[in-house]
């Protein structure tokens with residue numbers, strides 16, 4: 001099969017022929033029809049993820065068709081249209097037993113723990129735990145955006161963030177996950193303030209329901225701007241980018257007893273990120289993390305997509321062929337573009 005391979009961190013990846021994957025006993029091989037390009041892929045390529053070994057094939061936001069099935073898989077067969085959460089769970093550890101597959105203790109993430117979906121085929125573990133059927137009528141490109149950014153935003157806003165109608169929600173960083181969060185929070189009846197440095201991203205945020213926007217390039221203190229716009233601060237704020245600055249801004253934009261949800265990854269040399277904890281104490285803030293969403297939680301989200309309340313299809317702003325993926329991966333660090341880019345490996 002053809003796949004995007006990198007041999008060294010930060011060095012250009014290349015499309016080349018590699019052996020086709022085989023399914024594990026509990027796994028499947030999926031023919032990849034669409035796979036999203038995510039900032040997490042860029043972090044992996046840059047060497048920020050300790051789970052990766054070289055050479056490596058990135059890609060974790062995929063949708064496709066089951067091609068081959070392991071001997072112990074009971075729920076899936078070749079030809080099924082499927083997607084997966086980016087966290088593939090084991091199904092048997094204590095966290096999985098509690099229903100918290102998104103923090104599985106023996107998780108495998110395609111494109112991190114093993115070769116991912118920037119390829120014509122990808123192997124996925126524990127298919128009966130992790131596969132999700134793609135609803136009839138949903139395009140593969142739309143489904144590809146669900147497993148990482150849309151589901152992550154859904155869980156961050158609805159479950160971890162406990163959004164309520166009428167609340168103010170601030171979203172710091174309006175890439176794929178941030179725009180998803182804007183759409184989901186607005187559909188939940190919240191009033192959303194979108195914060196980004198890109199006017200194009202803020203334009204999309206407005207079209208997805210943001211009531212107000214803060215252009216962080218022209219604002220000395222984006223957190224103060226959010227507090228001003230919201231009459232004292234947001235009830236719920238998300239760092240959807242993942243940087244010390246956006247994390248601090250998110251915490252700084254909350255009102256008393258507000259909730260901060262960290263969604264964007266925060267890799268750093270020493271593994272820690274400064275957080276304004278003094279403010280968390282004084283204002284009794286809640287600081288929460290959010291890490292994907294389990295396969296069993298998809299039906300509630302998919303029902304809102306079916307009804308038209310949520311439109312993940314609108315997030316996909318660009319589709320590219322596999323040959324264009326190495327350059328697009330490298331560009332994610334500095335010029336990610338607005339919206340979600342989806343790679344179509346069979347193009």
Ligand SMILES: [Zn+2]
Pocket residue numbers: 038039040041060061086148149
């Ligand atoms: Zn992702």
Ligand SMILES: [Zn+2]
Pocket residue numbers: 089090091092093094095096101104105106107
């Ligand atoms: Zn588990």
